[in-house]
Amino acid sequence: MTRTVLPATAELRDRARAGLERIGASVPEGSGLRARTPITGEDLFGLAATTPAAAEAAVAAAHEAFLTWRTTPAPRRGELLRRLGELLREHQGDLADLVTVEAGKIRSEALGEVQEMIDICDFAVGLSRQLYGRTIASERPGHRLAETWHPLGVVGVISAFNFPCAVWSWNTAVALACGDTVVWKPSEFTPLISLACDRLLARAADEVGAPRDVHRLLLGGHDIGERLVDDPRVALVSATGSTRMGRAVGPRVAARFGRSLLELGGNNAAVVAPSADLDLAVQGIVFAAAGTAGQRCTTLRRLIVHRDVADRLVARLSAAYAKLPVGDPFDPDTLVGPLISTGALDGMLDALARVQALGGRLLAGGQRRLADAAPQAAFVEPALVRVDEQSDVVREETFAPLLYVLTYDTLEEAIALHNGVPQGLSSSIFTRDQQEAEFFLSAEGSDCGIANVNIGTSGAEIGGAFGGEKETGGGRESGSDAWRAYMRRATNTVNYSGRLSLAQNVSFL
Numbered sequence: 001m002t003r004t005v006l007p008a009t010a011e012l013r014d015r016a017r018a019g020l021e022r023i024g025a026s027v028p029e030g031s032g033l034r035a036r037t038p039i040t041g042e043d044l045f046g047l048a049a050t051t052p053a054a055a056e057a058a059v060a061a062a063h064e065a066f067l068t069w070r071t072t073p074a075p076r077r078g079e080l081l082r083r084l085g086e087l088l089r090e091h092q093g094d095l096a097d098l099v100t101v102e103a104g105k106i107r108s109e110a111l112g113e114v115q116e117m118i119d120i121c122d123f124a125v126g127l128s129r130q131l132y133g134r135t136i137a138s139e140r141p142g143h144r145l146a147e148t149w150h151p152l153g154v155v156g157v158i159s160a161f162n163f164p165c166a167v168w169s170w171n172t173a174v175a176l177a178c179g180d181t182v183v184w185k186p187s188e189f190t191p192l193i194s195l196a197c198d199r200l201l202a203r204a205a206d207e208v209g210a211p212r213d214v215h216r217l218l219l220g221g222h223d224i225g226e227r228l229v230d231d232p233r234v235a236l237v238s239a240t241g242s243t244r245m246g247r248a249v250g251p252r253v254a255a256r257f258g259r260s261l262l263e264l265g266g267n268n269a270a271v272v273a274p275s276a277d278l279d280l281a282v283q284g285i286v287f288a289a290a291g292t293a294g295q296r297c298t299t300l301r302r303l304i305v306h307r308d309v310a311d312r313l314v315a316r317l318s319a320a321y322a323k324l325p326v327g328d329p330f331d332p333d334t335l336v337g338p339l340i341s342t343g344a345l346d347g348m349l350d351a352l353a354r355v356q357a358l359g360g361r362l363l364a365g366g367q368r369r370l371a372d373a374a375p376q377a378a379f380v381e382p383a384l385v386r387v388d389e390q391s392d393v394v395r396e397e398t399f400a401p402l403l404y405v406l407t408y409d410t411l412e413e414a415i416a417l418h419n420g421v422p423q424g425l426s427s428s429i430f431t432r433d434q435q436e437a438e439f440f441l442s443a444e445g446s447d448c449g450i451a452n453v454n455i456g457t458s459g460a461e462i463g464g465a466f467g468g469e470k471e472t473g474g475g476r477e478s479g480s481d482a483w484r485a486y487m488r489r490a491t492n493t494v495n496y497s498g499r500l501s502l503a504q505n506v507s508f509l
């Protein structure tokens with residue numbers, strides 16, 4: 001199903017400008033960067049990109065602010081995040097508009113992304129009163145052994161287009177609560193939402209009396225991101241994006257003994273066992289595979305189905321795919337918005353051609369849509385392809401709505417297929433058999449950072465730690481104890497005995 005009417009670029013430009021004005025942000029019009037919308041594929045504004053000298057000054061300012069911020073009591077730091085959360089609530093609709101205009105997300109997902117920002121602010125307010133260390137039993141009498149967590153420094157946040165503001169907030173809210181300051185280099189595809197978030201944080205900082213330079217924004221391409229990668233004043237580089245980007249960033253940060261937190265590509269799979277509730281599975285699979293037009297790092301890309309249920313499930317999925325409304329993401333009936341660029345569409349069509357050449361059978365979708373109405377945009381029907389083997393193309397992440405269906409006979413075989421890819425982000429099993437579910441979650445089961453039962457691979461809550469293994473990079477962000485990556489740990493030994501006793505009974509002097 002395709003909805004044929006798209007808004008005009010001028011209308012989208014006005015909508016973006018109005019949202020930014022309500023937020024209090026202005027567009028630094030200039031050259032070097034362009035804001036565009038994937039809804040029509042056309043440009044909205046020309047923007048001034050950050051110069052290398054301005055990037056240098058921003059890191060210096062954030063470092064200076066860190067020297068004050070690190071000694072501000074953590075619960076007072078939390079006040080900044082409480083105020084930011086309030087401003088995000090107040091402007092949820094404006095921010096969601098910008099997410100839709102720039103990233104092409106449908107309305108409910110754009111609102112959901114802003115909700116994640118609000119939720120992580122709430123989390124960070126609580127966290128600001130819980131940055132606790134442990135006391136450890138000392139082997140020596142009259143000694144106390146403890147650990148203390150201290151702010152780390154400037155955190156460089158590099159983010160991807162597909163979660164243009166939530167990923168920023170996961171990093172920034174936690175880093176600020178931890179006493180760090182942040183310099184953010186967002187995706188070159190999403191400068192407007194970045195300007196809006198930066199403005200709201202600046203407003204919150206002014207209102208609570210926090211240093212303005214606790215947060216700085218750099219606009220530009222990977223060359224500007226590289227400034228953060230190479231600067232020794234940036235203690236932690238938290239980089240979200242493709243594995244290709246992580247391969248470039250990780251070793252460069254390591255070469256200067258900096259810390260990096262990498263959140264890279266996924267190639268997520270779900271196993272569907274014979275006992276699965278197929279009604280629930282179909283809903284979970286279609287959302288995970290086609291939601292956000294297949295452009296989530298946790299998007300479901302491989303379905304590993306027991307042979308006994310494969311034909312039944314595939315028939316139901318094909319029917320559901322045929323009814324997915326593709327089109328204007330502002331239209332409340334649309335479920336699949338545009339891909340970010342025609343390059344992303346080419347990547348999908350190329351993967352489809354490669355897998356079909358290897359014998360893959362296209363079961364549904366895969367056709368470009370709205371090419372006449374918007375030749376520079378990239379609307380496509382989500383595709384479902386049945387394959388007999390996990391070939392190289394299936395083992396790659398194609399960042400588009402392309403779901404491969406494989407079949408299995410034994411759970412061991414399913415898990416071998418599941419884990420037989422270079423990435424390790426998200427995973428799930430649909431089953432009503434508790435033994436199978438527990439096996440999937442065990443050390444012999446899924447090798448991913450996220451492993452779910454009876455729910456799809458996408459749509460994580462902020463309360464848990466988010467991230468994955470292998471080529472996904474190993475980083476963890478957001479909830480649980482992910483905050484520790486943003487702090488440095490000191491181990492303290494305090495001798496209150498009045499005499500010196502050395503550890504391990506060593507005697508000296």
Ligand code: NAD
Nearest residue numbers: 160161186187222225226241242245248263264265266297
């Ligand atoms: P991308 O790798 O093209 O760009 C991501 C960011 O990295 C951008 O800001 C870009 O300018 C910057 N960058 C690229 N090369 C760089 C370099 N050498 N030095 C410094 N900065 C550099 O990714 P994208 O197309 O924007 O996003 C899609 C990818 O991101 C997918 O692979 C997706 O799986 C991944 N992703 C992962 C997560 C996660 O949490 N694991 C979340 C969202 C997206």
